[in-house]
Amino acid sequence: MSVASAQRPTRILVDLDRLAGNLEAIRAHVRVPVMAIVKANAYGHGLVPVARRLEACGVDRFGVAFLEEGVALRRAGVRAPILVLGGIYGPQVAQFLAHDLEITVSSVDKLRQVEAAAESAGRRAAVHLKIDTGMERIGVHHDSAGPFVEAAVASRWCEVKGIYSHLACADDPASPMTAVQLARFLDACAHFDRLGAPMPLRHLANSGGVLHFPETHLDLVRPGIVLYGVLPAPASRPTIPVRPALSLVSRVVYFKVVRAGRPVSYGATWAPPADTRVVTVPIGYGDGFPRALSSRGRVLIGGRAYPIVGRVCMDQFMVDIGSDSAWNEDEVVLIGRQGEAEIRVEALAETAGLIPYEILVGLNERVPREY
Template sequence: MSEPLNQRPTRIVVDLDAVGGNLRAIRQRVGVPVMAIVKANAYGHGLVPVARHLVAQGAEQLGVAFVEEGEALRRAGITAPILVLGGILGRQVASLLRNDLEITVSSLDKLRQVEAAAEALGRKAVIHLKVDTGMERIGVHSYSCGPLIEAALASRWCQIKGIYSHLACADDPASPMTALQLERFSEACAHFDRLGAPMPIRHLANSGGVLHFPDTWLDMVRPGIILYGVLPDPDAHRTVELRPALSLISQVVYFKVVRAGHPVGYGATWAPPAGTRVVTVPIGYGDGYPRALSNNGEVLIRGRRRPIVGRLCMDQFMVDLGPDGTAYVEDDVVLIGSQGEETIRVEDVARRAGTIAYEILTRLNERVPREYPGVSQPG
């Protein structure tokens, strides 16, 4: 009998039906095309399988951070439009063009680099102009974007497909910053009307914008974390019905009885006040599971919440079952997800670890295999 392709008891299980359902709910709310953001390994869910599913479910466009992510999607046979959102260097432009990737142009200097590479290759570049309306990250300032827009319109080698900015505070429905950014963005876009040029696709709304600010939806929206069923902020309003798509599951690999006062783990930071039962789980910070959960996190075993005790190790951690708790080797341990009547959400893990849900998801690295139930070859 052949060995299974993966024997590691720790795995990420991704519910692609949930991802597709979240996309449909977003589309129903906004009524405009969706650029599905799949950067950072689709927020830890798996770049290629998720992107392929989102395109099949009707996402009009994909967004990635780096040229390498776009190249990986093209190698996988994905032909949908892909915008590389991040800042670029001149040496990257040829690869962007050869892979038919849409390019973020954030300054006159970047425009000239794209034009030169496009002319050398004899193919037009599809570009999106990036306007900075308040992030001070990349993009030409909204108050000085006129020369870039004029030069891009005059370019023989660049086709302006879109113009966009990024919202800094849309996760907070009460923040006045979003209205200010929308005003600045509208003033930038008005250059096209003044020049008598057709308006490109305007896209501004991220996940927070989708949830809270209908005025930012414009011609296209760019949801990220809400595609995966996770709110961008604990105080965000649940205006879209979302279903979490990711579960993180391991198994018990060891069981022992620990005597009272005998410390557990590195640094001897925890010892039971009375005899107890402790199990070991084979996942650690080397997989991206936060070390900040040492003596702080919880997992589900046999449908009950159990505390992580001692310091989280690179590859393992220990869980206290209590003096009467029961578990056996190979029992499932749920770190994110549901078991019985209990659920641990990504947001719960982030709160205990003192960080944000984005970081929890994107830190889960390739050492943890991903499974896609119902998909024979996720690719």
């Protein structure tokens, strides 16, 4: 038996060629530089393999959430500019500088923290100014941005590479909030003109902005989930021809006949009304497959969809195949295509009462990934 065949039958398959194709489709649509968002393990696809492939495709920049993600990319040899999007924690600033990571500065106090660390290290810090235009998360309020921009422009130890905000409702092309946020953001950016300072990179568009609001594309876009071929919300429109890059597959590991009335799984929440055939699949909520799919989700076996029955366990769940046949080691598709049938992340999320992001980032490192 080979090492490959002896590995766990449940695995994530990531199509890096399809990912590269999605990047090209986004570039053709927006016609401005792209910052690929690879936070949260590249939305479950694998931080380092995804970043390496995108860098080989010439992506302009990367965005991550935390210092640790940026450091992991640098240690993997990624050389493109990397912006850490999250709020900074003062004692970490020296590590940002040591690994040549761009820093989100979200207040004058944070700016002073970065200045002090940069002066101590004897090197200038690359920063992006965060403006709050409606999220109330981090960032200086748009109507108080003047002194913030002025302090950043005057800084001896900070080089302002960008200014940005985040769209709260761009997943919905009908939402009026995006126009309000864009106007607020452009008003904040105008302080650079007032000061006679060079305008840094202005970036605002997340996946929803990329898909629906070309006026938000400005100097740079930040696609996240759409880069991986998944739409961010039910209201989102597929305005770019992207394709899912991730599949989740497993194998049948047990077959049995369950007699009428005999309950299946924890809590005895489901029992067949008549004798039926049930197979067991070795993946569960311990891998990030949602327990909310208990007696609600479906999987593909032999190109047909069958229902998950009973509660999803930590490591396994059961599937009712009725009077059909399935054999041990038959492929089971949880996300992806099998024959003419397909289960998309968006549909899985809707069934589970979640959002597509939660499905993808919930798939943890217990599930091996193949590229």
